[in-house]
Amino acid sequence: MTALAPYACQPDQSRGRLFPEKLSTFRSPWQRDRDRIIHSSAFRRLKHKTQVFVEHDGEAWRGDYFRTRLTHTIEVAQVARTIAGALNLNTDLAETVALAHDLGHPPFGHTGEDALAVLMEPHGGFDHNAQALRIITRLERHYADYDGLNLTWESLEGIAKHNGPLVGTSPTGGPVTGPLPYALAEVNAAWDLELHSNASAEAQVAAVADDVAYNHHDLHDGLRAELFTEAELSDLPVIGPAFAEVDALYPGLDPTRRRYEALRRVFGVMVEDVIAVAQNRLAGLQPRHVDEIRAMDGPIIRFSKPLYQNIKAIKSFLFQRMYRAPSVVVERESVTRMVNDLFPHYLAHPEAMPDQWHQAARALNDETERARLVLDYVSGMTDRYAIAEHQRLFRR
Template sequence: MTALAPYACQPSDSRGRLHPESLSTFRSPWQRDRDRIIHSSAFRRLKHKTQVFVEHDGEAYRGDYFRTRLTHTIEVAQVARTIAGALGLNTDLAETVALAHDLGHPPFGHTGEDALAALMAPHGGFDHNAQALRIVTRLERHYADFDGLNLTWEALEGIAKHNGPVLAPLPYALAAVNAQWDLELHTNASAEAQVAAVADDVAYNHHDLHDGLRAGLFTEAELAELPVIGPAFAEVDRLYPGLDATRRRYEALRRVFGVMVEDVIAVAQNRLTSLQPRSVDEIRGMEGPIIRFSKPLYQNIKAIKSFLFTRMYRAPAVVVERENVTRMLNDLFPLYLASPERMPDQWRDAALALPDQTARARLVLDYVAGMTDRYAIAEHQRLFAA
């Protein structure tokens, strides 16, 4: 096994688990965390939670080729392992954070998150990172000795702040976990968690270009006007004149993917060489993240994101779908809150036993946020069909 860099998270230095467990004979603490996430119910449900396009019959954009939260998560984990390995970081921890980073997403992607955040505003709000922590510390209930997955401190830290320090006011779900076990939310996360965050950016920028093309929301010719992407298409045309359209698209976007990954690695290597951090705590104490894109590439990515926002995330057909799914959640959530008997027995009984409206709203949130796209649609049809 290749020796880890001094600024990497070392398995022997893990701060352990909230509920002490004996060490595994075969797996490091973060291999064990990774495996628990993969075998969790929430991870399986990612298969039927979508990024941009809603998954159900009859949709113009329905198709097995579009990414779901699950396929996106697998892609993020692959990128995270690649970058972490190149930098001498702990690949198992980077992969663990990557696999967990979207567990808290509700149905219908960011549209669902926006809708639930508005519905929960009187009750402490909603944030998908905080909800992921709630899932892995409380809602997964498969073990005899504890609720949740009993992940290590480093995994929980990475889930909480892979996008950077988290400042007050905290979402209630995050505040509850942090009160039980201080995650040092005012500091940066480990380099491994930062890698997971950048890997998320790489993956979704890459696959949203693929999915938008497949959905017919824009063309290769339009993409060729953008930075990074235009030169990638030009290089493919130079090397493979007359290449068929599908191969041309994949070859070009594969190069865009490579540019992003190589840029992150090069920038991190330069900064690590310059700053010479001697421990993971020095990484946590830095002014900002050490894992990031170069400034020129970051500006180019901003231009690509701006294009995707206009042409994909706010495309007319997608906006109509956003309105439809927002309406569904605006129907379902108040109904369950007012009439808990509409939920399955275990959720109904738990809701009726709660002392106040806020506690009940949080339980309803757990139920609704855990739904897949198709289940939420089916429930709405069952409860609101004329």
């Protein structure tokens, strides 16, 4: 087994857990964190939460192949382990952050998040990253001694800051403005996550792995949904050359195999670029401890500038042809109406929620606290449960 780099998070130097526990005899702190996430209720619900396409979209045979929030998360974890391993970082911590990074997503993906953010404006807003922290520190209630999963400081830090500092200066160099999401502020008040600094290299790996995974699989899903064709991708950087390489090596290849061969090359270009850039920067900077990574003026794990510009072009194409495709926009409008119906209904009629949620709402006199409780309920829904609830309440 290769020794961890000096700037990696070392298991024997973890800052521990908010509620102290005995060390495991056979698992590292981050292996335990990873396993707690996998066994959580929120992780299981990702199976029926949207990535881009709502679960019932399209013909059954085609929709079964689209990514869900769960399959996306698994792909991110795989990429994170690969990159972290190549850099001699702690693969268990990178995987833990990757597996937890989307736990706070509501039903209907970013469309559901946008709708809830507007509805929650009077009550502290909504942010899926902050909600992930709320879930793992408060809402998962399986253990006798505490609420939440009692993850290590490093895991909480990574989930909070994998996209960069949250106070002070952003990764792009500009100031971070606006108040902290209340869910994040509550966790940080209980345990200082040093929100002014970068996260560990492992958490930064998880963030880049997220970009790699969704840029890769959204191309797959967009092609399967017939929102664009391979021919329309041929002018895009990275993608066009990948298809040309496959055509040169395998002339006349079956179209499905051709697609997979090309897009796995795109995937490889992104992963190899991140690894090469990080290896070069780490060799030049020679950090000796994870805190030196946290103190840097920007992320150590990132794409090269040329590839970043190419990825921007790919994202622009996907934005126009996939995320804003007419069929997707119609679906976004439909599910936004569902969220806009459900949230105020539960707020006005808490008895419409299951008994444990109803009783908890009745015990709250503060309107903001009640709204946050309703938010916890609605944001925890799967797509299909939200659709079923909307049918039950509004389409009798």
